[in-house]
Amino acid sequence: MSTPQPPMPQTAAPNWQAAPGASYPAYNSPIPVTRTHLGHALASEWTKIRSVRSTMWTLGVFVVLVIGIGLATAALVAANATEGDLVGENPLSFGFFGLLLGIMCIMTLGVLTTASEYGTGMIRTTMTACPSRGRVLLAKGIVFFAVAFTVTLVSSVLVALADVSMLSDAREPSGSEWLKGTVGVSLYIALLGLLSLVVGSIIRHSAGAITIMIGLLLAPLVIALFMFSESLEDLRQALFEYSIPNQLSVFYSQSLTDTGPSGWDPLWFMLVVTGAAFAGAWALLEKRDV
Template sequence: MSTQQQYEGPLPGHQAPPAPPAAPAPHGPQGGWPGQQNAGHQAPAAGGYTSPIPMARTHLGHALVSEWTKIRSVRSTMWTLGVMFALVVGIGLLTAVGLSGDSYTGMPLLSGGLFGLMLGQICVITLGVLVITSEYGTGMIRTTLTACPRRGRVLLAKAVVFFVLAFVMTTLACSLTALVHSTMLSGQEAPAGASGMPGTWEDGTLVASGGEWFGATVGAGLYVALLGLLSLAIGALLRHSAGAITLMLGVVLLPLVMALFMAGEALATVREKLIEFSPLNGLASLYRIPMAEDQDATGWPLLGGLACVTLVFLVLAYTLLNKRDV
């Protein structure tokens, strides 16, 4: 044999390498690959991968569910709404006990519910700020915006979930307080000249009209929920919990406090406007006890003004949220 020829068989003392195993045949339904549907699916190309997990387009409903999970799973929601409920109902009950009797108190039947709500609204304002600023404080806002890049959808979902929760809880607390006042104070008799006094009279007895009931329950719930929604917008603008809460407390309390210290005729016009357009006067007007002189409003015009202001700040928050990095 020539040295140029090569040996093609196995070397002495060695065995031929085993043949590679044959590729398994597809064993899915009707010969398809496992996890794939029959209609419109083919075997993946060499080197590629087809995920068996179905892909769905996200929408606002997913964001709403996410925000509802967040707001109900944190302790701040339970504490703030629980304290609000206790303040509104508890102070309302104490007020009804103090005003109970046959003599006329000089106020409409359901107006005593205002005093507890004046403190309870601070809890709703605080929760409105924390709904968004708490995520900035912990850095969780980066995860939220990564999971949902459409920032307007995130802001809208937060606003809707918070507004519905605040409105339902506040209206429930105000309704319970109104029932307590109607039960305990409905026996007041009309004094002499009661026709010109605050309240609604029927057969010589103080009663609450349908408008008073609606304003002291649904109207008050809407007003406080809008204040909380405005707080959420302020929190989105400032991105700082303490600063946003302080600013909102100033918006609610400062106009009336400033008006109390404005003595003299030169500041009379400014004083009257501060009292008339203060948030506390808008809330008191819904209970038919306005703080401004010669004001015959029911509180609904001021509630409409608050809704417009809240909408403006929500649009501003949406604009800045899209321009900022985070």
Template sequence: MPYGPPSQPYAAVGPYTSPIPIRRTHLGNALASEWTKIKSVRSTIWTLSVMVALVAGIGLLVATGTSDSDYGDIPTTLPGFFGTLLGQLCIITLGVLVITSEYGTGMIRTTFTASPQRSRVLTAKALVFFTLSFTTTTASLALVAYASMGIHSGPGVAEPTGEQILGATVGAGLYVSLLGLLSLAVGSMLRHSAGAITTMLGVVLLPSILPAFLMMSDSLRELGVKMQEYSSPQSLAALFQLDESLDSGWSQLSLLAVVTAGALIGAYTLLEKRDV
């Protein structure tokens, strides 16, 4: 049978239309994806559980181990302060792992393939993490604060004001959550878990250690005092209003918010410029 051109040409085929309905993705889809990922990872459950155990456990232990006479000049919301000093390290670690764990396993390539708009992915991670950490931390602090207020009451006990309760719950929860958000931004820029965690530990610990050496010099004394004032322990102490000489802590909280915003801007910029 001779081979040659067909007697009748094939009909032209139009553009292919997928039978699967296609819809535009939006931030809500990215939020749902990040929520599924963060709640499915064991490190999230363990890290948050340790944080709650530290904040609530140490706080309640201090509340039950002290007497009414200890709260003559300090508010009864004090016990939450001690657990928060350690609990903040858990939120810092979790903030780093939320982003660096995907870089470590290579899953970040899959994430950016599914959602090419990288800024949307980072925004979703930041919103989901901040909401989760703020809710968990504030709830733990509120549990300790109101339990301590119930244990210690009556004549001779300094009844906490509304501002003191707000600082010991919402204020401290916001401060710790901003530290975690700063950790996420640092993790996004460094893309390495150990390096980012070490950097954040330096950010938290150095301002508490360096002032002791800086204040040995007359020329650096003022810098040491200011650094100590804005260190993490001093900021939390101000939010809990442990001393009347301290301010309410909102200035330290504002500075941390500005630093975190700057770090997030850097993270967004590098995320768009660098390869995965």
């Protein structure tokens, strides 16, 4: 029969467990902790867009195309025009050709602003630093729109001033024509670039998104040129009227068609399309993995 063991003596609890409350003393970080907001996301996206090489290259080529072609076109017209040829002509309209080609640079930069991060995997770091995905997309859109609008406005104003001075035989543009040919067209191109940014966020592939946007720029006009059937006349006319080149020409009061958008209609049309695409990209961003 076993002998019962005497009870073990009670030991005092360690000092770090004896006191009630937290196990560790309070710690105050020397780094100030603040609640993040949209301003922080804007600062981050501004740092990104101004520090990558693609921004300087695309915007540099855009400025060269817009100013170079705009001035070259006006100089060529001024050198070959005879007296009376330019009467009633809007001298601002010669900036159309440079902007039409420069649009592709803005669209490319818009796609790269979002899609390139998915290609490199840096989007995971971005979303870790800012878990609010909608805030990231909004910050990218605001920063890009501001950059695209500013660069386009400065370039279009320089071309407009130079063209008016070179084409002295043309009529003086009215105030509304100045506003549409500078601010209006800059807003339209910035919105088109923002649409490219949204498409890049949806597709998440730079080459694919750029291809889609170039197709959106050229396909309607090219397809309409080969629609010879009378049964397709209404569709052909609609493709002409709402193609991007025709909408761009409306800002210079010389639409390629007799009907269709006029005045500020292209800007409202692009605003609605871009807004709808932005809402779709926001919803997809919240549902898909990064």
